[in-house]
Amino acid sequence: xxxxxxxxxxxxxxxxxxxxxxxxxxxxxxxxxxxxxxxxxxxxxxxxxxxxxxxxxxxxxxxxxxxxxxxxxxxxxxxxxxxxxxxxxxxxxxxxxxxxxxxxxxxxxxxxxxxxxxxxxxxxxxxxxxxxxxxxxxxxxxxxxxxxxxxxxxxxxxxxxxxxxxxxxxxxxxxxxxxxxxxxxxxxxxxxxxxxxxxxxxxxxxxxxxxxxxxxxxxxxxxxxxxxxxxxxxxxxxxxxxxxxxxxxxxxxxxxxxxxxxxxxxxxxxxxxxxxxxxxxxxxxxxxxxxxxxxxxxxxxxxxxxxxxxxxxxxxxxxxxxxxxxxxxxxxxxxxxxxxxxxxxxxxxxxxxxxxxxxxxxxxxxxxxxxxxxxxxxxxxxxxxxxxxxxxxxxxxxxx
Numbered sequence: 001x002x003x004x005x006x007x008x009x010x011x012x013x014x015x016x017x018x019x020x021x022x023x024x025x026x027x028x029x030x031x032x033x034x035x036x037x038x039x040x041x042x043x044x045x046x047x048x049x050x051x052x053x054x055x056x057x058x059x060x061x062x063x064x065x066x067x068x069x070x071x072x073x074x075x076x077x078x079x080x081x082x083x084x085x086x087x088x089x090x091x092x093x094x095x096x097x098x099x100x101x102x103x104x105x106x107x108x109x110x111x112x113x114x115x116x117x118x119x120x121x122x123x124x125x126x127x128x129x130x131x132x133x134x135x136x137x138x139x140x141x142x143x144x145x146x147x148x149x150x151x152x153x154x155x156x157x158x159x160x161x162x163x164x165x166x167x168x169x170x171x172x173x174x175x176x177x178x179x180x181x182x183x184x185x186x187x188x189x190x191x192x193x194x195x196x197x198x199x200x201x202x203x204x205x206x207x208x209x210x211x212x213x214x215x216x217x218x219x220x221x222x223x224x225x226x227x228x229x230x231x232x233x234x235x236x237x238x239x240x241x242x243x244x245x246x247x248x249x250x251x252x253x254x255x256x257x258x259x260x261x262x263x264x265x266x267x268x269x270x271x272x273x274x275x276x277x278x279x280x281x282x283x284x285x286x287x288x289x290x291x292x293x294x295x296x297x298x299x300x301x302x303x304x305x306x307x308x309x310x311x312x313x314x315x316x317x318x319x320x321x322x323x324x325x326x327x328x329x330x331x332x333x334x335x336x337x338x339x340x341x342x343x344x345x346x347x348x349x350x351x352x353x354x355x356x357x358x359x360x361x362x363x364x365x366x367x368x369x370x371x372x373x374x375x376x377x378x379x380x381x382x383x384x385x386x387x388x389x390x391x392x393x394x395x396x397x398x399x400x
Contacts, residue, residue, distance in 0.1 A: 050074075053106035054354070054361060055084045055093045056370065056390035062095070063386060064109050067356070067395060070370055070384035074109040081347055085124035086397035088131040088146030093394060096121040101133050101142075103149055106396055114154045116142050123169040126397070127215050130172045134180075139165035141180060143172050160198050169213045171221055177201070179221050179232055181210050191223050191230060191237070204230055204237035214254030214261050220284035222261045224249035228289065229263065229282050240282060240289050249280050251300045258309030259285040260325035264300065273344050279303070279313055281325055292328045294321050299342040301392075304355040306375050312360065314353040316340050320360055320373070334378045336371055337364040349391040356397055365389035 052067030062076040062084070083096035084104075091107040100117035101124070104110075119137025126132075126146070133142045144157030158178075162168060166183035173179065176196040182189050182203065188210045192203035209226035216222065220233040226248045228241040242249070242265075249263040263280040275297035281290040296315035304312040310331075311323035318340065319333040337351050349365035359381065360373045368389050372381040 050107050050109060052356070052396060053091075053093075053109075054370075054393065054395040055095075055104065055106050056363065056386070056394075057082050057084055057392040058386075058388040058390050062104070063390065064104075064106050065370070065384070067359075070372060070382050072384070072386060075387075076104075076109075076111065078111075082392075083121075084392050084394040086126060086394055087124075087149060088126040088129075088397070089149055090396055090398040092146065092149045093396060094124045094131075094133070096124075100135065112149075112152060114149065114152070116154075120167075122167060123213065125169060125171045125213060127171050128174040128219075132170050132172055132178075134168050134170050136167045137165055139163070139168070141170045141178070143170075143178070158198075160194065167211070169211075169223070171213055171215065173219055173221070179213075179223075181223060183210065191232065193232065202232075202235065202237060204232075204239070206230065206237075206239045209248065209250075211250040212252050212263075214252035214263075215256075216254045216261050216284045217256055217259040218285075220259065220261075222252055222254070222263075222282060222284065224252055224263060226269070229261070229280075231282075231284050231287070233284060238287055240287055242280075242289065243291070247280075249282075251303055252282075253303040253305050253311070255305040255309040257307075258305075258325050259283060260309075260311070262303055262305065262311040262313075262323075262325065264298070264303065265291060273342065275316075275342055279311070279323075281311065281323070281328055290328045292323060292330070294330070296321075297342065299350050300346070301350065301352040304353050304360070306355065307358050310375070312353065312355060312375070314351060314362060316342065318351075320353065320362070320375070322375070332378065334360075334373060334375070336360075336362045336373055336380075337369075338366070340366065347391075349389055352391075352393045354393045354395060356395055361393060361395070363390050363393045365391070 050073045054065040056063045064074045080098045093104045095102045101121045103112045103114035118135035122136040123134045131146045139162030141160040144155040148155035164184045168181035170180035178194040190205035190207040207225035207230040212224045231238045248266040252263045261282040265280040266274045268274045296317040302314040311325045313321045318337040352363045354361045371383045
């Protein structure tokens with residue numbers, strides 16, 4: 001969901017990364033029971049049920065892995081370029097396909113019959129016990145309770161259709177208000193807020209090129225702009241300007257533990273692919289923006305948040321940079337993979353960061369590898385070698 005990305009988006013976040021992210025990046029369940037210490041080659045023996053499953057995409061399908069051991073539980077054939085995001089419960093993952101959003105039961109290792117059809121399925125956002133899907137090709141927004149997926153039937157939920165289809169994102173707040181982006185296929189301008197009955201109650205069109213979403217502590221929601229970030233909190237929109245005329249924040253990662261959002265930061269509107277070295281920290285309470293230079297570049301799949309609200313960035317130097325969101329200080333660098341460079345095509349594989357609880361999962365496509373790292377101890381938990389190089393990486397994350 002890179003800021004320059006056109007097509008099906010992801011966050012965070014994700015942030016996370018991810019959220020996430022793209023996608024809202026929220027704390028997940030802790031994988032503290034992981035005890036495998038040695039590297040190993042993936043075993044394709046089917047498992048009865050997968051513990052805290054991870055899902056990785058590859059060219060032509062999905063890998064489902066045990067989140068504790070990283071053992072390969074099952075391979076699912078699925079042609080096309082597919083994207084994956086947490087569905088919001090302990091079992092399911094949303095898969096963006098050519099035909100729409102499909103629901104994968106990752107615990108039972110099978111695709112369900114639940115599908116939200118529509119061209120260009122985009123962002124998946126989890127917040128306040130609700131999951132929100134935005135379909136770019138139709139402008140349709142679907143909101144549902146992810147715990148209802150366990151019934152095997154499409155959950156009853158709220159729907160809203162944007163005035164015009166665009167590459168957008170939406171989030172439902174705890175009080176039922178829906179924040180959704182404004183735009184067309186050619187131009188995106190800002191965001192609006194709807195009440196429970198889909199009646200517009202607020203809007204701001206002071207956000208050119210709006211892209212991405214993340215929620216911070218106390219339900220401060222940020223959407224990225226080409227000249228800063230737009231914050232919605234307590235019924236009011238506030239624009240926080242970038243220090244540069246063109247200072248694009250298109251990917252964000254948030255945490256309930258921090259009022260500060262983590263964002264990327266790009267300053268060259270004419271670049272075929274800008275490889276920035278600075279990230280942005282947006283204080284949603286003080287309404288201030290801080291830039292932090294990592295000394296290395298990163299990609300749109302590099303942003304995530306730690307269990308205590310730490311800002312995490314996977315650099316092209318192969319390390320996870322752990323940043324104090326309040327001070328902007330880089331507290332530590334955790335080496336994980338070798339040096340890498342972001343490819344020109346956003347759909348091409350590159351190392352990807354997915355964080356759940358205290359565990360950071362990092363893919364290394366060049367070596368067909370996947371690593372699990374304890375963010376707090378900085379120690380590798382385990383690594384695995386897969387049959388093919390992976391692209392996107394996600395997993396189940398219950399709750400917000």
